Amino acid sequence: xxxxxxxxxxxxxxxxxxxxxxxxxxxxxxxxxxxxxxxxxxxxxxxxxxxxxxxxxxxxxxxxxxxxxxxxxxxxxxxxxxxxxxxxxxxxxxxxxxxxxxxxxxxxxxxxxxxxxxxxxxxxxxxxxxxxxxxxxxxxxxxxxxxxxxxxxxxxxxxxxxxxxxxxxxxxxxxxxxxxxxxxxxxxxxxxxxxxxxxxxxxxxxxxxxxxxxxxxxxxxxxxxxxxxxxxxxxxxxxxxxxxxxxxxxxxxxxxxxxxxxxxxxxxxxxxxxxxxxxxxxxxxxxxxxxxxxxxxxxxxxxxxxxxxxxxxxxxxxxxxxxxxxxxxx
Amino acid sequence: xxxxxxxxxxxxxxxxxxxxxxxxxxxxxxxxxxxxxxxxxxxxxxxxxxxxxxxxxxxxxxxxxxxxxxxxxxxxxxxxxxxxxxxxxxxxxxxxxxxxxxxxxxxxxxxxxxxxxxxxxxxxxxxxxxxxxxxxxxxxxxxxxxxxxxxxxxxxxxxxxxxxxxxxxxxxx
Numbered sequence: 167x168x169x170x171x172x173x174x175x176x177x178x179x180x181x182x183x184x185x186x187x188x189x190x191x192x193x194x195x196x197x198x199x200x201x202x203x204x205x206x207x208x209x210x211x212x213x214x215x216x217x218x219x220x221x222x223x224x225x226x227x228x229x230x231x232x233x234x235x236x237x238x239x240x241x242x243x244x245x246x247x248x249x250x251x252x253x254x255x256x257x258x259x260x261x262x263x264x265x266x267x268x269x270x271x272x273x274x275x276x277x278x279x280x281x282x283x284x285x286x287x288x289x290x291x292x293x294x295x296x297x298x299x300x301x302x303x304x305x306x307x308x309x310x311x312x313x314x315x316x317x318x319x320x321x322x323x324x325x326x327x328x329x330x331x332x333x334x335x336x337x338x339x340x341x342x343x344x345x346x347x348x349x350x351x352x353x354x355x356x357x358x359x360x361x362x363x364x365x366x367x368x369x370x371x372x373x374x375x376x377x378x379x380x381x382x383x384x385x386x387x388x389x390x391x392x393x394x395x396x397x398x399x400x401x402x403x404x405x406x407x408x409x410x411x412x413x414x415x416x417x418x419x420x421x422x423x424x425x426x427x428x429x430x431x432x433x434x435x436x437x438x439x440x441x442x443x444x445x446x447x448x449x450x451x452x453x454x455x456x457x458x459x460x461x462x463x464x465x466x467x468x469x470x471x472x473x474x475x476x477x478x479x480x481x482x483x484x485x486x487x488x489x490x491x492x493x494x495x496x
Numbered sequence: 497x498x499x500x501x502x503x504x505x506x507x508x509x510x511x512x513x514x515x516x517x518x519x520x521x522x523x524x525x526x527x528x529x530x531x532x533x534x535x536x537x538x539x540x541x542x543x544x545x546x547x548x549x550x551x552x553x554x555x556x557x558x559x560x561x562x563x564x565x566x567x568x569x570x571x572x573x574x575x576x577x578x579x580x581x582x583x584x585x586x587x588x589x590x591x592x593x594x595x596x597x598x599x600x601x602x603x604x605x606x607x608x609x610x611x612x613x614x615x616x617x618x619x620x621x622x623x624x625x626x627x628x629x630x631x632x633x634x635x636x637x638x639x640x641x642x643x644x645x646x647x648x649x650x651x652x653x654x655x656x657x658x659x660x661x662x663x664x665x666x667x668x669x
Contacts, residue, residue, distance in 0.1 A: 180581045187581065248618065249583060257550040257576050257584035257617035260543055260624050286620070294620050 170204040170307055171197060177275035178208065178303055183249035185229060189216055189240050192231025208303040212247050215239030244299060251298050254279050263294040264391065268367060276306035276372030276379035306372060308380050312338065313346035315476045319463055320346060321355040326409050326433040328460055330452075332440045333467035338474030339437040340369050340413055342467060344380060346435065347411045351383025361386045362407035364397035370413055395423035402430055411435045421451050428460040442466070443480060456482065504665035511661020518657065519650035521600045526646055528564060528599040529639035532609065533632055535561030535569050540628040543621060550584055550617045551577035564599040568592070584617035602642075608634040 171194050179191055190208060197205070207219035215236050216227045226239035234240075254271055255262045265271045271279050280302035283295035320329045333339050347370070350359045365371050365388055371378035373390040382388065387405045389397040394412050401407055410427050415436045427434050440446040443464060447453045455461070461482050468477035538560040542553035554573030558566040572591035575582045592609045595601060608631055615627045 180579055182581075252583060252618050253581065255549075255617075256579075257587075258543075258547075258553075259618055260621040261547040261549050263547075263620055296620065 170305065171199065173275050173277075173307075174205065174208075174305060177273050178277055178305070181250060181253040181273065182208075183246040183253065185240060186210060186216060186242060186246055186250060189227050189229050189231050190218075193218065193227050194231075196231060204307065205305050207305065210242045210247050210250060210301045210303075212242060212244035212299040214242060216242050247298050247301055250301060251279070251281060254301075265368075266295045267292045269295070270368070272368050272372045272374045272379065273303075274374055274379060276308070278304045278306065278369070278372065280304065306380060309338075309341050309345060309474070310348075310381075311345065312341050312474045313343075313349050315474075316342055316346060316465055317349050317355050319465055319476070319479050320435060321350060321357075324356055326350060326359055326435070327462040328428060328434045329436075329463040329465060330415075330446075330456075330461045331435070331437045331465045331467060332446055333477075334441045335439060336473070337467045337469050339467055342474045343411060343413060343435065343437050344370050344382060347386055347409075348381050348383040350409060351385040358385055359408045360406065361409045361411055362398075362401035362405045363388045364392065364394050364401060364410060364412040365390050366392060366394050366397065367413065370411070393419075395419040398423040398427055402427060402432065407432055409433045409435060413437050414439065415455070416449060416451055418451055421455050424455055424460055425458055428458075434460065443478075500669045504669050507665040507668065508658065508661045511664070512654070512658040514661075515654035515657025518653040519646075522646040522650045522653065525600045525602065525605075526639050526643040528595075528601060529605060529635050529642055531561045531563045531565035532595070532605075533635045533639065535565050536612075536628050536632050536635065539569070540625055540632070543628070544625040547621065554587075564595045567598070568595040585613045588613040588616050602638075605635070605638050608638060 174194060179187055179194070182190055197203070203220050203222050205218050205220050209217040209219065216239055218225055218227060225233045226236050228234035228238060229240045252259060254273060259266070262271050266281060269281055271281065273279060281295055281298060282300035283298035285292045286294050286296055316331070320327055331339055331343060347361055347363055349355060351361045352358065361383065363370050363382055363386055365373065368390060370380075371382045371388040371390065372380045373388055376390070378388055387401070387407070389401055392400065394415065394417070398410055398412065401410055410432055412434075413436070415424060415438055424434050424436065438446060438452055440449070440452070443466075446464070447456065456464075459482065464480040464482060465476055466478040468475050535557040539553055539557040542548040542556055543550075548556070551573045554569050554576065558568070558570030558573060560566070561569055568591040571594060572587040575587040575590065576584060589610060592606050596606050612627055612631050615623065617624070
């Protein structure tokens with residue numbers, strides 16, 4: 167059985183409630199093994215048909231695991247949604263309240279379960295979710311070699327350049343960042359580096375019970391579930407990293423943390439959502455970080471010819487100097 | 497004559513033993529309820545203050561409770577930890593059934609315990625604590641009643657069985 171099917175069988179299937187488990191097990195047995203048709207998501211919505219999403223499209227599943235028309239597919243009940251989530255958290259919803267407040271839990275194997283339900287508020291903050299009505303089980307796949315293209319731009323002449331990786335959603339930023347961290351930590355470039363991953367949403371290392379479920383390398387420490395600015399401060403103080411890696415910067419407090427890290431002589435590799443350099447600069451916090459000259463390279467990723475492909479590399483030295491003098495960079 | 501004497505003594509002894517056995521059973525129920533109460537209190541503490549995942553919380557509660565209650569709680573934890581799709585509700589019901597088979601729990605004791613099953617692990621900490629504390633209070637009341645009944649009825653059973661056996665022995669003689 168192919169890796170993606172084996173991983174679903176081992177880590178996801180035992181956590182599905184009765185009828186859903188039977189349908190998914192049957193569908194997996196019939197699924198073609200080609201990586202191009204690998205499952206990406208299993209979606210359970212209360213009162214709606216069971217759905218799987220693959221690289222090739224989406225399908226509704228019947229109770230026998232075969233593709234079906236939407237009105238002939240297995241309709242998932244609210245109880246099945248709740249029971250599946252209970253199984254995903256080892257029967258301990260109470261132990262996952264912080265994660266549920268963020269809207270996801272992580273399964274062994276790094277698979278993520280996005281959760282929709284009624285929010286219980288504590289002032290302006292979401293304390294937790296309850297009355298769960300939908301689960302989106304996203305199938306995690308490590309892509310070894312995803313960072314091969316970008317590695318040469320990030321590491322050169324025996325040092326790691328601070329780099330901002332950007333793209334619109336769905337172009338593989340997190341996958342590339344994760345593999346880049348692994349490659350740097352395992353010494354696949356010119357040297358091996360001590361890396362601290364500040365994984366606020368658990369998307370890079372996908373920790374469960376403190377253990378990274380996805381390979382982030384041998385010399386990597388993970389600060390899990392911690393707001394980025396606090397996590398970077400903690401990493402600088404306690405972990406003596408040579409590189410700090412983090413996902414999706416863009417908040418006010420992130421800017422100060424990135425600048426602090428740079429001033430401490432630590433390279434920062436981060437990602438941000440933007441379709442172009444202009445879109446990056448349109449975000450005041452990112453514009454300020456870029457103008458400070460912290461990042462030496464901006465790397466834009468694209469879905470074509472494959473997710474995670476390097477589409478553009480911008481050298482920032484001259485630009486930052488120009489921005490500091492109030493000129494529009496070339 | 498000697499044979500009748502020995503026979504009489506044997507019957508009386510058997511009656512006394514039966515009375516002691518019944519009395520011991522009556523005295524065991526409050527002890528078993530106390531063990532469950534201890535187990536539930538530890539479980540509430542592990543869940544409410546430590547947010548310890550349920551399989552481990554049940555194992556710790558089982559170790560603290562001891563006896564048939566402890567064994568049943570530990571078995572429920574092991575069932576959940578096995579990761580074979582067991583759900584807390586089913587594991588809890590199985591634990592209660594196991595304890596009832598191995599100890600003199602009354603049906604109303606089991607009903608108080610079973611009331612925990614539908615919510616166990618399925619809600620937030622505060623709600624878990626509320627349900628577990630409610631079950632503890634119900635067990636506390638059941639234990640007090642069982643202890644009173646044991647004190648009253650255990651001696652009665654012991655005397656009744658011994659005296660009954662004595663009467664039978666005299667009749668036979």
